[in-house]
Amino acid sequence: MTQHQVLEYDVVVIGAGGAGLRAAIEAATKGASVGLICKSLLGKAHTVMAEGGVAAALANVDDRDSWKVHFADTMRGGHYLNAWRMAELHAQEAPERVRELEGWGALMDRTPDGLINQRNFGGHAYPRLAHVGDRTGLEMIRTLQDHGIHEGIDVHMEVTVSKLLMDGGRCAGALAYDRERGRFKAF
Known part of the structure; x- marks a missing residue:
């Protein structure tokens, strides 16, 4: 047995x-x-493979960015086939989740004045990716x-359901x- x-x-x-x-x-x-x-x-x-960064409208590099612009970029990038409510929630919640990670000890790249740095990425109207070099994940x-x-x-590691x-x-x-x-x- x-x-x-x-x-x-x-x-x-x-x-x-x-x-x-x-x-x-x-x-x-x-x-x-x-x-x-x-x-x-x-x-x-597989999250460790995410190299680019976390898309969040912090507006640290360009103050014209907002969750609404992020939402519009996400919908356009998905050819409007996205689950719009999920895209909206993501755009609204992402800045707080990035700040949460930082509060828990994540070491994000910084601007010269000490803000979380953000970089451009395809489909985004403004620099929006908070990152840690190319090892964000x-x-x-x-x-x-x-x-x-x-x-x-x-x-519980090495356990298969x-x-x-x-x-x-x-x-x-x-x-x-x-x-x-x-x-x-x-x-």
């Missing part, structure tokens, strides 16, 4: 890229116990994983295989 371990959390997040880490942090800051499952090692998610992941650990998130456990119409857990220990885990 194969032994398995049962782990109980208020929230289980599958995936330790930028979105997964941020979701886990949000749940932890609201008081939930959080288990974060990553199929490889922490810090190896790596800095994002480093910052998010450090903050997540600080918030008390339990990280094989099945979502359903209760009626809702997901109630996950069955996974811990490759390092050679056993199954039920979350």
